[in-house]
Amino acid sequence: MLNLSNFSSFFVANWKLNGNMAFINDYFDALNTKSQNCVVVCPPSIYIDKIKKNQKNIFAGAQDVSKFISGAFTGELSAEMLNDMDVKFCLVGHSERRQNFNETNDNIKLKIGNLINNNIIPILCIGESLEEKQNNKTTEVLTKQIKEGIPKISNNENTIIAYEPIWAIGTGLTPTINEIDQIHIKIKKIDDSLNNYKILYGGSVKSSNSKAINEIDSVDGCLIGGASLKIEEFNNIIS
Numbered sequence: 001m002l003n004l005s006n007f008s009s010f011f012v013a014n015w016k017l018n019g020n021m022a023f024i025n026d027y028f029d030a031l032n033t034k035s036q037n038c039v040v041v042c043p044p045s046i047y048i049d050k051i052k053k054n055q056k057n058i059f060a061g062a063q064d065v066s067k068f069i070s071g072a073f074t075g076e077l078s079a080e081m082l083n084d085m086d087v088k089f090c091l092v093g094h095s096e097r098r099q100n101f102n103e104t105n106d107n108i109k110l111k112i113g114n115l116i117n118n119n120i121i122p123i124l125c126i127g128e129s130l131e132e133k134q135n136n137k138t139t140e141v142l143t144k145q146i147k148e149g150i151p152k153i154s155n156n157e158n159t160i161i162a163y164e165p166i167w168a169i170g171t172g173l174t175p176t177i178n179e180i181d182q183i184h185i186k187i188k189k190i191d192d193s194l195n196n197y198k199i200l201y202g203g204s205v206k207s208s209n210s211k212a213i214n215e216i217d218s219v220d221g222c223l224i225g226g227a228s229l230k231i232e233e234f235n236n237i238i239s
């Protein structure tokens with residue numbers, strides 16, 4: 001497993017259901033990874049090998065993993081298989097999976113355990129909907145997602161949390177700098193054990209706001225969706 005303390009910041013590109021061979025070739029021709037930060041690209045899983053073979057200084061990540069270890073589960077990919085492909089990070093519990101694929105906290109807990117057991121660092125995505133925010137339920141929602149989703153085996157050396165307000169994903173909206181800071185501080189206080197976890201922010205990060213977000217003390221990096229598909233934007237964000 002990678003030593004997270006070797007890096008000061010983490011930039012994780014979530015390509016979702018986007019990209020193809022030609023896109024990947026152009027992307028890696030243009031990608032500029034001279035920074036000392038940890039840069040992770042999570043393509044659709046079928047392209048992980050292609051990402052891994054590029055000559056740039058990045059890590060391959062997956063967007064999801066099976067909660068099962070092996071067996072008759074058509075279409076699934078296990079944590080062991082991802083480890084075989086030298087995957088170092090895996091998103092778990094992204095809001096799109098919670099909303100569109102009935103991802104539950106119980107499943108998330110199993111997935112995180114499987115990943116850690118296979119030396120892959122899970123990036124647990126948590127976040128509230130707009131309605132939950134408007135009803136002052138943010139802390140309650142995040143607490144439930146953390147308490148029910150993080151297994152005992154997790155610690156600050158093997159698990160990362162990404163705070164991604166659902167209303168900020170793909171919308172161009174973001175919380176204020178102060179709001180992000182306050183929520184990250186609150187997350188660390190949900191349980192004593194969370195105090196030293198790396199916490200990333202995700203939701204409409206782009207080159208024009210990434211510097212200010214990354215300068216927040218309680219932010220250890222960013223999870224980037226749409227802007228990670230535009231190589232100039234992504235180069236600016238990670239530089």
Ligand code: PEP
Binds near residue numbers: 014164
């Ligand atoms: C995401 O889906 O994880 C994400 C952060 O998306 P975007 O950057 O497009 O808001």
